[in-house]
Amino acid sequence: MKKKLIYNPTYLILSLIAVNIISYFLFIRIDLTSNKKYSLSPVSKTMIKKIDKDISVTLFMSEGLTPDKIKLGREFRHLLKEYKTISNKAFTISTIIPNNSDKEALAEQLGIEPMAQEIAERDMVKIQKVYFGAVIQIGNKKETINILPTTALEYEVTRRLKEACDTTKPTIGFLRGHNEMLRQKTQLIEHELSHSAKIESMRIDQFTDLNDYKVICIVGPKESFSKEELVRLGQYLEQGGRLYIALNHAVGQISYSQNNGFINRVGIEDMLEEFGLKINYDFVVDNYCGRILVTQDQGFLQLQSDRHFPYIPIIQNFSSHVITKGLNAMLLQFASSITNVKTTSAYTFTPLAKSSSISGVQKVPVFFDIYKTWTRKHDFNQPYNTVAALLNNEDNNSAIVVITDADFMEDKFFDPFYISNINFAVNSIEWLADDSGLIKLRNKYIENQSLKVVSDSYRRFLKYTNFFLPIVLVLLIGLYQYREYKRKRLRRSQPGHID
Structure with a gap:
């Protein structure tokens, strides 16, 4: 008689908690892009290892940023975490939301330039002042990055690390x-x-x-x-x-x-x-x-x-x-x-x-x-x-x-x-x-990824394959499950059978 496995939801919950705790201290992600867009380049890894001073990065992100800026800010934080995992010195990352006059004044004092952003509100378009940038401090030296959609983030960070290394x-x-x-x-x-x-x-x-x-x-x-x-x-x-x-x-x-x-x-x-x-x-x-x-x-x-x-x-x-x-x-x-x-x-x-x-x-x-x-x-x-x-x-x-x-x-x-x-x-x-x-x-993040030109016949092949392939797969899976169901019923109808 086969022993049934008993699944306890408590074990699953504890496993998820353990994975989250480990991921908080150890940042790992898999990069499947062709130009390794989401991975640190060897030159960046070399530069961060050379730094013998503490590093702190303060990210200024206003509330209500457009989705593309929010996505860029998230990618920037992930990039900074990769630098942090390799750094031999203290590497701190913090975020400030300039939602009052004091924080806005601090951002401008540090060199973060305000940007005008259009927002739709009750069938009206308003112009909103937003801040989006970062301040990198290496030892006693501070430098500012005003982040734009075309900004090569890894280049900007590694360039400042190189300046700190090279006298x-x-x-x-x-x-x-x-x-x-x-x-x-x-x-x-x-x-x-x-x-x-x-x-x-x-x-x-x-x-x-x-x-x-x-x-x-x-x-x-x-x-x-x-x-x-x-x-x-x-x-x-x-x-x-x-x-x-x-x-x-x-x-x-x-x-x-x-x-x-x-x-x-x-x-x-x-x-x-x-x-x-x-x-x-x-x-x-x-x-x-x-x-x-x-x-x-x-x-x-x-x-x-x-x-x-x-x-x-x-x-x-x-x-x-x-x-x-x-x-x-x-x-x-x-x-x-x-x-x-x-x-x-x-x-x-x-x-x-x-x-x-x-x-x-x-x-x-x-x-x-x-x-x-x-x-x-x-x-x-x-x-x-x-x-x-x-x-x-x-x-x-x-x-x-x-x-x-x-x-x-x-x-x-x-x-x-x-x-x-x-x-x-x-x-x-x-x-x-x-x-x-x-x-x-410099151009790692803005590389033009153009589609390969294909013939009309190959385009039609892809078109009909995309349409019919899912249908065929569903039918095959259904046929397989139907045959398995019939086999189970046949086994259960035989005398002396026990599940």
């Missing part, structure tokens, strides 16, 4: 002396870089030691480099130097008096070609492009209309390199194509960004026809033109990032492509300057 920051030099782009036009890029590096203007002269700079940025020079300057840059690279080069190689002029494009050579192109990177004498044109305003005279009136302008390509094809991870689209203001040429140099060529499948190039000289009818056969017949590339030399650890446009780096708050433009520049320079791998975290 010295690398120096990034912005080259001057060739009529480069004014630094006032790239203030937001420099602000982002200033968190992890010192930013300086510099020149190539007898008083400057180029080896003092981890990265030298050459942005939009208009005047030529001398032979001596190119020799100095070559020596800098031989000793492991790193360059970020953004050239306005293709220059467009659109006005009432001029309507043409030309090439601006500054001499650095010859050095790059020796390393295997050739910048061509052309303008990249793309069917997926920006728009320009065109003024037309209509009698006594002047009317403005916007038209597609293929000479301003929108770049969406990015490599799998960490520099371009998470980027969606960049808008370039005139660009030339880049090709890899064979040389005896030890540099390896890696494309970073390319034009679309419906694109081409226009050889110089170029004359802009605003009202031109563009065709794929004659104009967009050379797809996937490289506009940004990386040269890497593993022998001496030098590297060069090149993009054939510099104007894309300008501060443009109302440009819909502004974030990706800035991220490409910041990612490139930080990757060149950083050896810790911190840059890998």
Whole structure:
């Protein structure tokens, strides 16, 4: 006779209580995402273990936040708990709800900026002031994070841990002396870089030691480099130097008096070609492009209309390199194509960004026809033109990032492509300057996960499978249970049977 198991609900309740007590002290979760979005990266684990000071994080979250902010706050707390489980020092996490004037004043005093949030109340829309941010204190040093939907939380926390570990920051030099782009036009890029590096203007002269700079940025020079300057840059690279080069190689002029494009050579192109990177004498044109305003005279009136302008390509094809991870689209203001040429140099060529499948190039000289009818056969017949590339030399650890446009780096708050433009520049320079791998975290949370394109037949197969498969499974389960029920009845009808 088989012994029946007796289930006591008391044991189940006690087990649940024990699991909750253990989970309170030991935070564990399983991350099944492809990019390990909910797990700490190795660089974060290394940084938190290096900290020899107590850490405290105070999260400010107003009442009545939108669901997306509440979810983000919950994920931030989970992330902090993972840091806490690895930390060798005291790591405290607290939350303050700014629901009175004193707590709101405290939040603003610590650098948490109030945000305006729309709320629906009795068929009316009201504007509510809310606070959403965190204050991280490492030892006696405090830093503030204003949390937005696009904030890379792990990057922001780990960056502050790195700053607490590293007593010295690398120096990034912005080259001057060739009529480069004014630094006032790239203030937001420099602000982002200033968190992890010192930013300086510099020149190539007898008083400057180029080896003092981890990265030298050459942005939009208009005047030529001398032979001596190119020799100095070559020596800098031989000793492991790193360059970020953004050239306005293709220059467009659109006005009432001029309507043409030309090439601006500054001499650095010859050095790059020796390393295997050739910048061509052309303008990249793309069917997926920006728009320009065109003024037309209509009698006594002047009317403005916007038209597609293929000479301003929108770049969406990015490599799998960490520099371009998470980027969606960049808008370039005139660009030339880049090709890899064979040389005896030890540099390896890696494309970073390319034009679309419906694109081409226009050889110089170029004359802009605003009202031109563009065709794929004659104009967009050379797809996937490289506009940004990386040269890497593993022998001496030098590297060069090149993009054939510099104007894309300008501060443009109302440009819909502004974030990706800035991220490409910041990612490139930080990757060149950083050896810790911190840059890998910048776009970890905003990586674009696009659906794979499938054929119509496969789509129909998935459609009908999703519809009929549950029905078939229910019928099979019902048939199985029916047969089991009949077997039990048959066994019970036999003499001497005991359950």
